[in-house]
Amino acid sequence: MSRIGKKPVVIPQGVKVTIDEKNRKITFESQKGKMETPIPPGIKVKVEGDRLIFLRENDLKQTRAYHGLARALANNAVIGLTRGFEKRLEVVGVGYRVDLKGKELHFALGYSHPIIYPIPDDVEITVEKPNKIIVRGIDKQRVGAVAAEIRSFREPDAYKGKGIRYEGEVLILKPGKSGVR
Secondary structure: OOOOOOOOEEOOOOOEEEEEOOOOEEEEEEOOEEEEEEOOOOEEEEEEOOEEEEEEOOOOHHHHHHHHHHHHHHHHHHHHHHOOEEEEEEEEOOOOEEEEEOOEEEEEOOOOOOEEEEOOOOOEEEEEOOOEEEEEEOOHHHHHHHHHHHHOOOOOOOOOOOEEEEOOOOOOOOOOOOOOO
16 A cells, blocks of 8 residues: 555545546645546545545556645645745845836846836735745645746755745855866
8 A cells, every 4th residue: 555645635624625526637726726636546435534535546656646746635635725835045146136027027137238127917926135935826736836836946056055945954065166277
């Protein structure tokens, strides 16, 4: 059995779960929003009290992989609708900064022009100080994708460490050239 797949997903108060066997999807609803996760082939889902149970129809390798996947997607949807997800980014470098203007982020990252990033509707972005960005949302995949897109504007430099990085990200800096002696 899949170690992740056999764990039940606890459904907290305020989250409504609907299983659609025909379209093979599970719908989760709370006051924060609504999310859907697919039910992969070979997986059955049932609700027992306040728990969501995932069962395999057979023991094929692909079905075993789907077992853990289905449970993880459902668990992420429940966590997103109760607590939400967040990614924190730091802008490191002299003169590098970010400003929040309406529904846009304006970056000054050492290029000849500012980078203007329109904030997507399904995530919330706040700017603490001119060098800290927080990306929040209910969909773990979407929050990570937006944070990765922002980081790609100026990835950390291998020599000085300047750029946009995740908070707490450890960078191993390369040594510069040593002079001729």
